Amino acid sequence: MAQILGLAGTKTGANGASASELDQLKPSGTPLGRGKQTSSSSKQKKLTGMQREVLELLESNHRASHALYQGFGKTSLKQKWQERKKSPAVKWIRKSFRNPARAALAGENGALLLGAVSFRTTWASARGCSLQDGSTTNTLSRHNMLLAHARAVEVYRKDFQESQGGQIGITLSAEWKEPGPTDDPEQQKKNIAAAERAMAWSFGWFAEPVYYGDYPQVMKDRCGDRLPKFTEEEKKLVKGSSDFFGLNNYSSNYVKPSPEFEAGIAPPNDNTGGLEADEGVTAYQDPSWVQTGAPWNYVTPWGLKKLCVYIHEKYHPKNGIYITENGSAWPDVTKEEAQQDTQREDCYRQYIANVHEAITEGADVRGYFAWSFFDNYEWSMGYGIRFGMVWVDYKTQERVPKKSSYWYKQAIADNGFTI
Numbered sequence: 001m002a003q004i005l006g007l008a009g010t011k012t013g014a015n016g017a018s019a020s021e022l023d024q025l026k027p028s029g030t031p032l033g034r035g036k037q038t039s040s041s042s043k044q045k046k047l048t049g050m051q052r053e054v055l056e057l058l059e060s061n062h063r064a065s066h067a068l069y070q071g072f073g074k075t076s077l078k079q080k081w082q083e084r085k086k087s088p089a090v091k092w093i094r095k096s097f098r099n100p101a102r103a104a105l106a107g108e109n110g111a112l113l114l115g116a117v118s119f120r121t122t123w124a125s126a127r128g129c130s131l132q133d134g135s136t137t138n139t140l141s142r143h144n145m146l147l148a149h150a151r152a153v154e155v156y157r158k159d160f161q162e163s164q165g166g167q168i169g170i171t172l173s174a175e176w177k178e179p180g181p182t183d184d185p186e187q188q189k190k191n192i193a194a195a196e197r198a199m200a201w202s203f204g205w206f207a208e209p210v211y212y213g214d215y216p217q218v219m220k221d222r223c224g225d226r227l228p229k230f231t232e233e234e235k236k237l238v239k240g241s242s243d244f245f246g247l248n249n250y251s252s253n254y255v256k257p258s259p260e261f262e263a264g265i266a267p268p269n270d271n272t273g274g275l276e277a278d279e280g281v282t283a284y285q286d287p288s289w290v291q292t293g294a295p296w297n298y299v300t301p302w303g304l305k306k307l308c309v310y311i312h313e314k315y316h317p318k319n320g321i322y323i324t325e326n327g328s329a330w331p332d333v334t335k336e337e338a339q340q341d342t343q344r345e346d347c348y349r350q351y352i353a354n355v356h357e358a359i360t361e362g363a364d365v366r367g368y369f370a371w372s373f374f375d376n377y378e379w380s381m382g383y384g385i386r387f388g389m390v391w392v393d394y395k396t397q398e399r400v401p402k403k404s405s406y407w408y409k410q411a412i413a414d415n416g417f418t419i
Contacts, residue, residue: 138275139223139226139227139228140228142205142206143228143230145206146206146209146210146238147234147237147238149170149210149238149241150234150237150238150241151237152168153168153241153242154237154241156168167243167244167319168242168243169242169243169244169245169246170206170210170241170242170246171246171247171248171322171324171325172203172206172207172245172246172247172248173247173248173249173250173325174202174203174247174248174249174307175202175249175250175251175252175253175303176249176252176253176300176302176303176304176306176307176310177194177195177198177199177202177252177253177255177281177283178195178252178253178254178255178303178306179191179192179194179195179254179255179256180194180254180255180256180284181254182256187256190256190257190262191255191256191257193257194255194256194257194261194280194281194282195255195281196218197218197279197280197281198253198255198279198281198283199310200216200218200219201219201275201278201279201281204216204219205219207311207315209230209235209238209239210238210239210240210241210242211239211240211242211315211317212239213230213235213236213238213239214230214235215227215230219278222266222267222278222280223267223278226278242317243318243319244317244318244319244320244321244322244366245311245315245317245320245321245322246322246324247307247308247311247321247322247323247324248323248324248325248326248371249303249304249307249323249325249326250294250296250297250325250326250327250328251296251297251298251300251303252298252300252302252303252306253283253284253285254283254284254285254286255281255282255283255284256281256282256284257280257281257282258276258279258280258281258282259282260277260280261280261281267280285298292328292329292330292343292347293328293329293330293331293385293386294328294329294378294381294385297328297329299328299347299350301347301350301351301353301354302354304323304326304351304354304355304358305354305355305357305358306358308321308323308355308358308359308363308365309358309361309362309363311363312358312362312363312364317364319366320364320365320366320367321363321364321365321366321367322365322366322367322368322369323355323365323367323368323369324367324369325369325371326351326368326369326370326371327344327347327348327370327371327372327387328343328344328347328348328387329378329385329386329387330343330344330386331385331386332344332386332391332402333386335391335393335398335400338391338400338402338403339400339402339403340403341402341403341404342403342404344389344402344404345403345404345407345408348370348404348407348408348411349407349417349419350419352368352411352417353419355368370389370408371387372387372388372389373388373389373390374388374389374390374392374399375387375388375390375391375392375394376388376392388402389401389402389404389405389408390402390405
């Protein structure tokens with residue numbers, strides 16, 4: 001048995017708030033983001049213990065933003081976002097955009113895509129989805145998101161950071177891409193190259209500009225003119241536009257070259273090209289991996305460890321890595337089932353242990369936030385899956401702590417646990 005210690009040195013929490021604090025957060029304002037909005041000043045005064053760790057839930061109003069500004073394919077929305085960031089109320093902005101790929105890959109006609117949790121999941125959900133201008137709209141949406149993020153950071157750093165002493169950054173969702181196992185040395189080389197390519201598309205698309213000022217070279221080579229270009233001024237603006245590295249992780253994949261890539265079929269260098277054709281990989285899961293209550297969520301704690309080490313070695317974030325979301329969904333529908341969510345407890349134990357291993361290998365991980373404190377509305381899957389440590393009766397709003405919540409509370413109190 002091994003003892004995992006050192007949680008006190010790492011900021012831990014379930015969404016960073018206590019139950020009493022989160023109970024005070026109720027939906028307010030107009031649902032689709034149009035019209036007069038309810039002031040949140042009274043709620044802000046109640047959030048003392050959360051260090052103003054604001055979840056910038058732009059995606060909650062994505063349908064409205066898509067209707068008003070035609071999504072991030074247009075530049076007007078990024079200008080509106082820059083104006084929104086001028087509020088001095090936020091001290092510690094956790095994210096300037098929450099899971100940027102999710103909003104970018106929302107479907108046409110306002111229909112949200114299923115499984116929008118990580119880059120790779122969004123990729124799979126978008127298969128066959130054709131926007132008005134083809135894949136150029138997808139790449140332009142991400143491009144404008146990056147510029148909007150950078151402009152927001154520019155405003156905060158110029159007008160508020162010195163006086164408030166806060167930090168601002170961006171959180172990226174990612175699945176670890178592991179080269180598919182094989183006994184063939186030549187195939188193994190191809191699988192390693194496929195994994196590197198997959199990480200560039202699913203992770204580097206946002207991380208490379210934020211940390212190095214431009215898109216990964218492999219993307220520029222394969223996408224051609226369909227990938228927007230940064231001006232020299234924009235490169236300087238985007239580079240370094242995050243004070244820390246925010247990471248959401250839920251699952252991992254094995255990858256290998258796609259049949260088209262193996263056959264040497266180049267992706268079309270026009271607006272008919274697709275994300276998967278550009279990436280040129282096939283992702284799959286090992287049959288032995290445990291699947292949770294979400295179709296895209298497999299128990300792969302080793303992947304989070306590898307991601308943390310990868311981020312540390314590749315990007316060297318100056319204020320470390322914050323795991324802003326990690327958790328698992330299980331079918332604990334009834335109150336009775338919720339009292340025995342041992343699978344969720346075991347997942348947290350395994351994932352946190354792997355984060356500890358990453359730290360011992362040198363990864364600068366400074367925070368871990370469990371997803372989620374309460375059962376909640378999960379994107380297009382709605383109330384159909386449950387991630388929470390606290391069970392919620394959606395009809396009565398009764399809330400009952402699950403077994404996993406007591407384990408998590410004790411692990412934090414003891415500054416460690418035994419596995």
